[in-house]
Amino acid sequence: MAFVPTEEEAIPRDPAEGFAAVLALRQLADRLEASQVERAVREGWSYSEIAAALGVSRQAVHKKHAKRLRALGLKTGRGGNVRAVQP
Amino acid sequence: MFERFSREAKQVVLIALGAAQRLGAEQVEPEHLLLALADGGTPAARAIAEAGIDREAITATIEADLVAMLEVVGVPASIVEATPAAPRADRPDFGVHAKRALEQAMREAVRRGHRRLGPEHVLLGTLHAPSPTLARVLARLDIEPARLAALVDVEVAAAARG
Numbered sequence: 001m002a003f004v005p006t007e008e009e010a011i012p013r014d015p016a017e018g019f020a021a022v023l024a025l026r027q028l029a030d031r032l033e034a035s036q037v038e039r040a041v042r043e044g045w046s047y048s049e050i051a052a053a054l055g056v057s058r059q060a061v062h063k064k065h066a067k068r069l070r071a072l073g074l075k076t077g078r079g080g081n082v083r084a085v086q087p
Numbered sequence: 088m089f090e091r092f093s094r095e096a097k098q099v100v101l102i103a104l105g106a107a108q109r110l111g112a113e114q115v116e117p118e119h120l121l122l123a124l125a126d127g128g129t130p131a132a133r134a135i136a137e138a139g140i141d142r143e144a145i146t147a148t149i150e151a152d153l154v155a156m157l158e159v160v161g162v163p164a165s166i167v168e169a170t171p172a173a174p175r176a177d178r179p180d181f182g183v184h185a186k187r188a189l190e191q192a193m194r195e196a197v198r199r200g201h202r203r204l205g206p207e208h209v210l211l212g213t214l215h216a217p218s219p220t221l222a223r224v225l226a227r228l229d230i231e232p233a234r235l236a237a238l239v240d241v242e243v244a245a246a247a248r249g
Contacts, residue, residue, distance in 0.1 A: 010161035017159055020219060024156035028166075030111060034173030067176030 037065045044077030088189070091196070093203045099123045099131075100189075100209075107179045110149075111172040114182030117213045117221040118149050124210050130242035131206040137242070138235050140228050148227050152220065184218035191215045207243050211236055 012018040033054070040050050047066075051058040069076070089097060102123035107115040124131045125142045135141070154164045181189070192212030196204040214232040217225060225232055 012159050016219065017156075020156045020223070021160045023220070024153050025160065025162075026113070027111075027153060028157060028162065028170060030113065031170040031172055034111065035170055038173070064176060068174055 034065065034068070037061070038069065038072065038074070041069055041074045041076050047076050050076075088193075091193070091202070091204045093205045095127065095129055095206050096192075096204050096209055098127065099206045102126070103185070104178065109172075109174050111175050112179055114179050115185045116182050117184050117188050117218050118145070118224050120185060120188055120209060120213045121145055121221065121224075122149075124206055124213070127206070129206040130246045131210040131239060134207075134210065134235060134238040134242045137238050138230050140230065144228060145224070148224050152223050152227060184221070188213040188215070207239050210239050214239075 012021055037050055040053075047058045047061050051061045054061065089100070092100070099120065100123070103115055103119040106122045107119045110119070112119065121135075122142055122145050125135045125140070125145060126132055154167045157167055158164060189209065189212060192204055192208040195211040195215070196202075196208040199208075201208070213221070214236045217232055222232075225235075
């Protein structure tokens, strides 16, 4: 079974530890974004669709990820892949 | 700011930029400077080797620290491992801590009456007042910043003797 911390365990009491966790979470968010953009492109998502899902401009996604995706030999799709996440 | 930097010191700054970029970092941080300083056979690199660490150990420890800090807020290590760093496309900026380290490097050179700023000064500047992250990384590597700084001066003196 997955480890699920209680609220008590998951909220640092020491601000130094709390801020370190904030920085770490930002890094994890960046990594998760990179891996999900890569997956989306492999599944045929367009930059516009990815941008819409992330709530940023198409240019912002392009600037941040295009070079890496090209280096991986990936091309973005024409779109038509967006679907709502089922709650 | 870089006009007094030696060729090797400029190289260190460029390698640190590359390391930050490769690790997908938002900014260049002191730990990237440390990584860059570990290579190249300079007195700074020899001091780092003398302290018992190398590039691989530093890289692994930066990652271990990230995993540990995420565990603090309940993110399991398996999630972090399944989400490896992706290189970023654009050039990261220098973060405040890395900027401060380079400014301190200049002071370390001036204080020693050295005209050129070399990698040894960059290492001393980085160790002077370590950022919280670098302090934790060094502690995990079992390295006392002051002890490593002392090793730098030993290596510089040895290099001067030839």
